[in-house]
Amino acid sequence: MAFVSEPARQTPILSRAQVVVLGGGPSGIAAATAAVRAGAKVALVERYGFLGGMGTAAMVTSFCGLHANVHGEIRRVVHGLADEILDRLEALGGLNRTHSVFGKTAAQSYDVGAYKCVADDLVAGAGVDLHLHAFAVGVLMEGRAISALLVETKSGRGAITGDVFIDCSGDADLAAWSGAPFEKRDALAYPTLMFRLGNVDDAVALAEGKPKLRALIEAEEKATGEPFPRRAAYVNPQAHAREWRVNATQIARDGRAVDGTVHDDLRFGEVDGRKQVRRFHDFLRRRVPGFADSYLLEIAPQLGIRETRRIVGAYVLTGQDVLECRDFSDSIGVNGWPVEEHVRGEVQWRWPGPRGYHQIPFRCMVPREVENLLVAGRCASATHEGQASLRVSGPCFEMGQAAGTAAALAATGRKRIDELDIADLQRRLRAAGAFLGEPE
Ligand SMILES: Cc1cc2nc3c(=O)[nH]c(=O)nc-3n(C[C@H](O)[C@H](O)[C@H](O)COP(=O)(O)OP(=O)(O)OC[C@H]3O[C@@H](n4cnc5c(N)ncnc54)[C@H](O)[C@@H]3O)c2cc1C
Numbered sequence: 001m002a003f004v005s006e007p008a009r010q011t012p013i014l015s016r017a018q019v020v021v022l023g024g025g026p027s028g029i030a031a032a033t034a035a036v037r038a039g040a041k042v043a044l045v046e047r048y049g050f051l052g053g054m055g056t057a058a059m060v061t062s063f064c065g066l067h068a069n070v071h072g073e074i075r076r077v078v079h080g081l082a083d084e085i086l087d088r089l090e091a092l093g094g095l096n097r098t099h100s101v102f103g104k105t106a107a108q109s110y111d112v113g114a115y116k117c118v119a120d121d122l123v124a125g126a127g128v129d130l131h132l133h134a135f136a137v138g139v140l141m142e143g144r145a146i147s148a149l150l151v152e153t154k155s156g157r158g159a160i161t162g163d164v165f166i167d168c169s170g171d172a173d174l175a176a177w178s179g180a181p182f183e184k185r186d187a188l189a190y191p192t193l194m195f196r197l198g199n200v201d202d203a204v205a206l207a208e209g210k211p212k213l214r215a216l217i218e219a220e221e222k223a224t225g226e227p228f229p230r231r232a233a234y235v236n237p238q239a240h241a242r243e244w245r246v247n248a249t250q251i252a253r254d255g256r257a258v259d260g261t262v263h264d265d266l267r268f269g270e271v272d273g274r275k276q277v278r279r280f281h282d283f284l285r286r287r288v289p290g291f292a293d294s295y296l297l298e299i300a301p302q303l304g305i306r307e308t309r310r311i312v313g314a315y316v317l318t319g320q321d322v323l324e325c326r327d328f329s330d331s332i333g334v335n336g337w338p339v340e341e342h343v344r345g346e347v348q349w350r351w352p353g354p355r356g357y358h359q360i361p362f363r364c365m366v367p368r369e370v371e372n373l374l375v376a377g378r379c380a381s382a383t384h385e386g387q388a389s390l391r392v393s394g395p396c397f398e399m400g401q402a403a404g405t406a407a408a409l410a411a412t413g414r415k416r417i418d419e420l421d422i423a424d425l426q427r428r429l430r431a432a433g434a435f436l437g438e439p440e
Pocket of ligand 1: 022023024025026027028045046047048051052053054055057058060061062063064065134135136137168169170171173191192193194247303304305306376377378379391392393394396
């Protein structure tokens with residue numbers, strides 16, 4: 001590769017915060033809000049003009065991981081800030097009733113527009129210094145500590161200084177720039193470009209179309225001789241009549257999952273994804289009961305990325321931890337979502353044991369080698385299998401709330417992260433409504 005040299009320059013400081021959060025997805029919304037409420041001056045940096053992360057930008061439009069199947073009873077186990085988000089969505093009329101997931105757990109869909117507004121109200125209402133349309137591009141380091149996050153904006157480059165930083169970028173951008181160890185597999189979970197349809201016949205689609213979808217996909221493949229990139233396709237109703245979301249595409253390049261940290265893979269994935277959307281919608285209209293008069297309401301603004309970098313932190317959560325419902329003395333919340341693996345052409349599910357949830361250790365958010373950094377959300381410290389469960393919205397809200405609270409305690413108390421009193425953090429999380437799990 002050829003290079004050009006840029007002249008050295010002085011970068012204006014846009015904000016001086018105690019806690020700086022990168023990324024406004026579920027983990028970043030919760031982290032920034034919790035940190036302000038715990039008494040810190042907080043800046044939140046997001047590249048888009050709205051918050052919500054994959055939940056809005058990739059139109060996931062359904063909260064998973066809020067519930068667990070506890071000895072046969074499907075229960076809400078994620079609380080704290082998640083409660084407030086659901087209440088606010090409900091008040092805006094943007095929340096659906098919960099729906100069953102294979103009869104084994106529950107999830108709950110929402111409107112993208114309502115989620116964007118709820119996130120604004122929560123974060124701005126709490127007093128976070130919000131930087132939208134700010135693309136983070138690097139860090140300044142002082143020894144093993146981060147001193148500033150560098151961003152590019154329409155008005156030029158800027159720096160945001162802080163005492164403690166939280167990486168909620170989903171891709172561990174901040175952790176990678178600061179030198180924290182991370183893993184990124186060759187065989188990543190496959191991404192999906194989501195889309196929504198209007199004018200679906202709800203009754204017919206629910207009674208006939210949805211139950212027959214897999215068989216109809218296989219029949220179409222046989223008739224055309226052309227396999228779909230993914231046979232495990234999911235169609236589900238949204239909060240309002242006749243509107244459905246479709247989770248059906250799978251984006252591979254030369255047989256491998258597209259990598260959300262590679263610029264040219266993202267270009268390829270967006271264009272290939274839209275081709276897949278057109279083909280799948282055409283199939284739904286022709287073959288699947290309830291969809292004959294449907295139209296393409298919206299394609300997600302960005303490709304949905306499930307997995308890229310995962311930090312290697314003080315504890316690495318494994319698939320066995322999830323399946324065996326393990327407890328941890330430094331629990332900051334619980335997660336009952338199954339191990340949901342997006343492999344070539346399929347989605348594979350493995351369900352946790354009878355207690356239905358595991359505890360999430362604080363140490364999953366503590367990177368090695370960087371002193372003043374926490375990492376929450378889908379890039380927290382987990383194996384590929386552990387992340388295939390931990391990445392969904394419920395645990396991301398919990399990790400965010402815990403990371404924000406911990407970062408504020410460190411910044412305002414002038415403590416290092418490894419000096420924090422975890423029992424005190426747990427008391428504060430419980431007082432804020434969080435459920436940290438009950439030992440069997
Ligand atoms: C197709 C698909 C379907 C899914 N289905 C579900 C589902 O039904 N239910 C569910 O609960 N979960 C689902 N998930 C998983 C879930 O949505 C995500 O894993 C979750 O949103 C992760 O939250 P996060 O906060 O870690 O990161 P993200 O949601 O990825 O948010 C990261 C934020 O950081 C911002 N950002 C990243 N880098 C930078 C940068 N350099 N500068 C500035 N901003 C930056 C991004 O714009 C984004 O807003 C799905 C995921 C995908 C891809």
